[in-house]
Amino acid sequence: MSAGSRNSALVVEDLKVHFGGGSSLFGPKPTVHAVDGVSFSVPAGKTFGIVGESGSGKTTTALAIMRLVHITAGRVALGDTPIGELEGEDLRAARRQFQIVFQDPYSSLDPRKRAGEIVREPLDLMQIGTRAEREAKVAELFEQVGLRPEQRVLFPHQFSGGQRQRLGLARALSTEPDLIVCDEPVSALDVAIQAQILNLMARLQRELGLTYLFISHDLGVVQHICDEIAVMYLGQIVEQADRVTLFNNPQHPYTKALLAAVPTVHGNKRDRRNRTRLKGDPPSPVNLPTGCRFASRCPIAEVRCSKVAPPLEDRGDGHKVSCLLV
C-alpha cells in the first residue's frame, strides 16, 4: 500500500475510456475519446466535484469508476481495493464499497417493486445479515434519509421526485459504502426540493464519513457541496482547485467563460452584455484537434495553442491548470 492511498479514498490515474474503434463491414469505425487521461484523488470523507458541459466526459468518468463502462486504460483504486482491475465475483463483492445515485429518480427505481424492496435489494444481493436484520436496516435507512418507515410498502409512483431521490440515496447507503458517486443527483428536481436533498447529502456525509464524487453541470450546486472541483472539457481536466480558489481565482479561459455564462440573482440586464461569450459548440470527440482542445473556441488562443497540447500543471497550492497562456 502506497502512502497516497492511506488517506485517499479514491485514486484515479490516467483514466481513459474510448468507445468504438476497430473496423466493421463499412470500414474502420471512428473512436470516441470520451475520457482521455484523467487523474485525481479524493481524500476520505470529502466531496470531489466534476463540472463540464454535455460531452465533456464527466458522466463517463463516473461510470468508469463505478465499473459500468469498459475502462480502456488507467488505474482506479478505492483505498486498498483496485476497482479498475477486479473482475467477476471479486468485482461484484467489492461493489459493496462503492454505490451510485442516478440523475433521474423517475427512471432509476423499478416501478413494480415496493420502496422497501428497492432499498433492501442490495442487501439481498450481497447476502448481508438475516432477513429480519435486513428489514430492520431498511427501516433505519428510511429514517436516515427522512422518510417514514411505514412508507416501505408504497410503490415509487406514490412518492414525489424529492422523496424518490431519498429512496435512491437510501438504496446507495444500504451496503454501507465508502464512496457514493452522485451523477447529477438534483438536476431533475424542482428548485425548492434541491435544497432538501443537498442538505440531506451534507448531513449524511458528516454522520457516516462518506466520500462523494459529485457530477454536475450546475456550478452553484457544485460550489455549495464540493471541497475540490475539476472542470472537464472534451475528455480532459482543464482546471482543478479547491472550492474557494476555483471560483475567486479561475485561470483557464474555459473556466472563466463557464462562470461568466451562469446568470446570478446578483446580476442585472446591463452587466450581462459585458461578459465574454463562447461561440459555437465543442468540437467532436471523434476528430480531436492536435493542440489544446479548447483552442477553437478560446477567446485568447494564439497560433501555438493549436499545435501544442498543454499539460495539466500545478500552479501552487494544488491549483492545476492546463493552458499555455496563463
Add this chain to the structure above:
Amino acid sequence: MTHPLLSVEEVVVDFETRAGKARVLDHVSLEVASGEILGIVGESGCGKSMTALSIMGLVPDPPGKVTSGSIKLEGRELVGLDHESLRRIRGKDIGMIFQEPMTSLNPVFTVGEQIAESIRLHENASPKAAMARAVEMLRSVEIPEPEMRAKAYPHQLSGGMRQRVMIAIALACRPRVLIADEPTTALDATVQAQIFDLLQDLQSEMGTAIILITHDMGAIAELADNVAVMYAGRVVEKGRVETVLSAPEHPYTKGLITCVPHLEPDPPIEREVLMEIPGVVPALTELGVGCAFAPRCAEKIAQCESAKPALRASPDAHLTACWVAEQEAGR
C-alpha cells in the same frame, strides 16, 4: 406601463379530473408591454405553462376549460375565439418556444421547410419566397452557413442549434408576443448564455414582448423587466425585477431565492446549510380555503389557514398576496 400589448385579466382555468375539479389557474392577471420581458417563476405544477397555453388558446378542452377571465392582445379579446381565428393568431401574432427542442421539431422535415411552413401559412408567400425568408431567419438567429443548414434535418443539429431553429420558427412571422417556456432547460450553460443573448438582441431589434417562463431566479435577474411568482395556480407576488429580487415580500419568493445555491465569486470558506422550503406543491384538487402555501410556510399566522390573501400593493409598488406581509405593512 400605460398600454399593455398583452393583458391577462382574472383568468380562471378548471380541469375536470377523476379526483374532482382542479383549479389550475385561479384569477391570474398579468400584463406585458411591447419591448418588455415578463418573467414567470415557480415550481412545476404552479401554473406557469398553463398560463402560456391559455394565452395561446391551447388549454386541452376537455378536460380543461377557461372558466372566466379575459385575455386581450392589443385590445382584442382572445378568450372564446373560434379555432380558425386562433389558428391565425398563433404563430403570427403570438409565437412560442418550447422546452425540448428535439421533441418539438418534426424529425421528417428539414428545418428550412419547418420555418417556411409558418411563413407560407400566415403570409401566403410562395414556397420559394418562404424558403428564402427561412434562410434569412436562420441567419438572424446566428446559425453559421444558413443556406446549407436549412437543408438539414433536426437530428443533424446540436441542442443549441435546434433551439435556435425553434426561435427562428417562432419569430418567422415577426410576432408581437413571444412566449418562451423554459427555453434553455435542456441546454448547457455556455449555450444557454448564447440563447439569452439572442433573445435580447432580437427583442431590441423587433420590439417583441417576451414572456419568459423559468425556474431560474438568475435568468429572471439578468433578463426580465417584470416578474410574476406563481404558486398553486395563483400569482403570489409580482412587480419590477429589481424590487421583487431585492425586497421580496412573499415567503415563497424569499424561499425560491434563498433555497438555490447561487454561484458566488467569493464563496465563504465555511459552508452554510441551505434554506429549505419543506414539503411539496400541493395537489390542486386538495386546496383548502386558506393560502395554498401555508402548509409549507414558516411565517404563517392563524389567518393564513382561514382565507386566501389577495394581491395587495406595497409602498414600493409591487404586489404581494400574503397575510403576513399585509400585517407587517399595516403596522
